[in-house]
Amino acid sequence: MSNIESTNAEQKPRSNAWQSALTVVQEAEPPFIPAGAHAMTVVVEFPPGDPGTPPHRHSGPAFGYVLDGEMVFELEGQPARVLRAGEAFWEPGGDVIHYQDGNNRGDIPVRFTVTMLCEPGKPMLTLVDEEELVRRKNRRAPGTD
Template sequence: MPDIESTNDRQKPRSNAWQSAVTVVQEAEPPVIPAGAHVTTIVVEFPPGDPGTPPHRHPGPAFGYVLDGEMVFELEGQPARIVRAGEAFWEPGGDVIHYQDGNNRDDVPVRFTVTMFCEPGKPMLTLVDEEELVRRKSRRAPRTS
């Protein structure tokens, strides 16, 4: 039988960096995840000044992180806010309308990643038509601009 050498015999001493390597950027208590859900992670990139995806909704919760640039983020019932590179966002999904996810800057692209809990057999994103937007306009937070 051949001699077996432990890989630890050749490794450098372990670093303690792992003890301070994690930074919590977001904690949330999302609503129920759809039964049988699968998870999809995407990267979205909008060019400078792009308004982003039209008003839409997701079947389950979505968790995101801005990698570069600045995103205008607006959910039904909440005022629009700017999410900058290094900041996180989330939305509950379900019946909530996601009004804005566009680029807040006209000089640089915005790039963000989103992990969504998707309901089997349903698209990860459904656009909201104008009729529904009019019907639900009282649920949208007042806009400052």
């Protein structure tokens, strides 16, 4: 007998496919979730060769998945890496700068989805100005520009 019960005794059983339909693509333990956070899920698509969003930060953690193409992903303190379709990523948000999320390919678009937990009343992302980038240059992984 299963531990799962139906709330509708007359409901006929469906397939059992749902029991094996789930694939975990990432697990993460963010350092914090802003009080009263709201979630926002977006799909981002950059054309071939596009550098993506300028350096920025999020007010809370963000969790993403590459749908098509290849993305260059770089967070403060980590070397840039290429993520391909089917790979997941996350960032802690807060004071961490997200340097790159651009298209790694010059021949195809990149498309990815991101769910962000945003601090109430704060924008989804905030661009980082040039002065701050210079001030925090020592926090960027060696070998990056």
